[in-house]
């Protein structure tokens with residue numbers, strides 16, 4: 001699909017390309033986060049209580065994009081969607097729409113929960129080059145969540161169906177249903193849907209969708 005064609009780009013390049021570039025110092029180095037060789041070096045600037053050293057690799061500096069990315073606290077504190085036209089900070093109730101209808105590639109979606117962790121550290125090379133099969137980053141996980149558009153639509157239908165029948169978010173998330181919920185499902189004929197939800201509990205994309213569904 002023509003519309004799906006996009007060139008590989010790092011997460012920091014996608015997120016910070018429209019910012020005015022900061023000034024570094026001349027010298028050949030390797031960026032610790034994206035691994036690119038650069039001739040304009042920036043100090044490795046992370047907070048004092050930074051816990052993400054294991055997501056860095058061999059390198060002695062940051063490139064301008066990674067440096068700019070780490071300087072902006074909002075990337076940690078908020079959820080956002082990044083595309084070629086820039087970064088948009090978003091609210092929790094705007095996320096489902098993006099999952100159901102992803103932007104034109106390249107794109108990336110970060111979903112925060114507490115705003116404490118840098119849940120995108122493992123995603124420097126995970127920018128989506130497709131709107132069909134993609135990954136998203138969810139703060140509590142230290143791995144990218146892999147999914148595709150068909151799965152998202154199927155899970156959205158299932159979740160909406162059960163939410164309309166007053167199944168709680170906690171029940172959906174854990175796959176542990178109250179006796180009352182089972183009884184109602186038997187009476188109203190949606191045991192199958194409950195069983196399917198139980199199977200999905202514990203899967204990355206299911207947790208993400210339980211978090212963002214109303």
Ligand SMILES: [Zn+2]
Nearest residue numbers: 031034063066
């Ligand atoms: Zn870099």
